[in-house]
Amino acid sequence: MFFNEKKFICMDTTVTIKIVSQQKTNKIDQAIDEAAGFFYKIERTCSRFDPDSELMQLSRHAGKSVSVSPLLYQAVKFAVETARETGGAFDPSIGRSMERRGFDKNYLSGEKVRSTFADTERATYEDLSFDEENREILLKKPMVIDLSAVAKGMAIDVAAKAIRDEGFVNFIINAGGDIYAAGHNVREKPWKIGIRNPARRSEWIGSVRLSNAAICTSGDYERPSKVLPGENHLLDPHRNQSPENIASCSVIAPFAMLADAFSTASFIMGIDKGLKKMEEMNLDCVMITRSLDVRSTNKFKEKWSWND
């Protein structure tokens, strides 16, 4: 058993890709580089911090149907479907609110974005409409689309597909705690994934064993607002504030994009509603409350070999 690992910076986080293989081969490096290329491509297309990204070009063209790339179409479509599923608890139209809450800096250039064009009206996900046939998206009101809870998961899934297509079945992709684990680790065991203790961040509150599944965690400790004390990057669009009581929410799903979007969505929905929604969708979820109680969907602990 050999493994090779690479780290790179993308989407304002460190991405680590590790491939385990029977043979030592240059193909591992090539596969990781290709996977990284997909991360960069998706970042470039879906970033709201880059005025030239395809996403921002679309955002600036409210009022008319815009033809977009398949990648962007699918990402926005997925975000809006998630919004519909959660009655707007998750809402991709909140980009401008996020800017105002201090999440406005391009981590690569250091430049701040200020999309005042979106200040005229209050928009929601219902102001986005899709023309499937012509692959066009219409913004009925000006808005900044925020795909930060979709793009990373999507990049992980596409990277995983690229690595699989190179013939590897045992690997792990970790993008700042959003993880897809395929096959087994170098000790031929399912990958062990720790879930951070929100109060003592160097410690785990528990761990799970994953194989061919993704886990993504939304934590209130991860990105505090520099503008609003006590607020963080998780915004409840209905109340225009960060949810209380819940410290972190992890979702396990067959796809990272599902785990990513729904860890954010169920965090915002809160403990009871969020867990209920996850049960309903047959996704697995564990939430840590601010008082460090562990709450999870039925059978979560047995299913994923929870170890605390």
Place this chain on the structure above:
Amino acid sequence: MSKLSPKWITLCTAAIGLAYTAGYVVTEPKAAAVSLATQSSVQSGVNGSQNQGTPNSQGNSGSQGNQSSQAPSNSQSGQSSQGSSQTQSQSGYKDGTYTGQGMNQIGSVAVSVTIKQGKIASVQITDCTTSYPQSAIDPLPAQVVSRQNANVDNVSGATESTNDFVTAVQQALSQAQA
């Protein structure tokens, strides 16, 4: 994993497939590899030098000698004891028929997988719209049944179709996981 609705499977599969097809960017100054490690491990592994068909816990065919055919019990951490940590996915398939789909630039492969008594009883290719004839991947369903996992041999010249088939089977199996 329990059954995820087909709607979400389709949304994810389409997004991933199309983003993959769109290709990637090659140059990126930040793409510096921070660390690069190659290690050999002491694990000898029972299954020697199989090509890419390494034991994949989608239901590996017992290469770790785990004979349990019941749904494995809870929270085995398997830290030290060899072969105890293949979690629920080893044999915990739920009976029923599950579908999955894999796609690429030129088409897609859809399958239907039937689980009986926790085992993969049959696999059918329900749709094949790739540029290769379906006959290229006709032998694959039998391999899945005999190996009880999605690790089929690559079909030379029809890699895409094979990958799609594997993706489709994995997707079906992920729904079948108890």
